[in-house]
């Protein structure tokens with residue numbers, strides 16, 4: 001069972017994950033990505049899928065041609081947890 005993110009860690013989110021924002025209507029983080037074309041966007045999604053499987057933590061996401069939107073939250077915790085931070089940081093690391 002994942003533990004909900006403590007308040008102290010929540011305050012660190014903007015520093016830890018400066019490219020992610022809070023989802024407007026739920027306890028989740030969100031980031032929008034834009035790539036050169038669909039092929040690049042899908043390649044990115046394939047790499048994120050492998051991260052998700054390795055971490056057993058899966059994104060809520062959408063794709064429209066060269067754009068990908070990712071929302072991360074922990075269903076088992078009913079909101080944000082350390083697992084979301086870990087996956088978001090791993091996703092950011094894919095892009096260098």
Ligand SMILES: C[C@H](O)[C@H](O)[C@H]1CNC2=NC(N)=NC(=O)C2=N1
Nearest residue numbers: 056057058059073074075076077
């Ligand atoms: C059984 C499996 O480990 C769980 O359902 C995992 C899978 N991936 C998950 N992903 C996310 N985002 N939240 C979860 O609570 C979660 N739980």
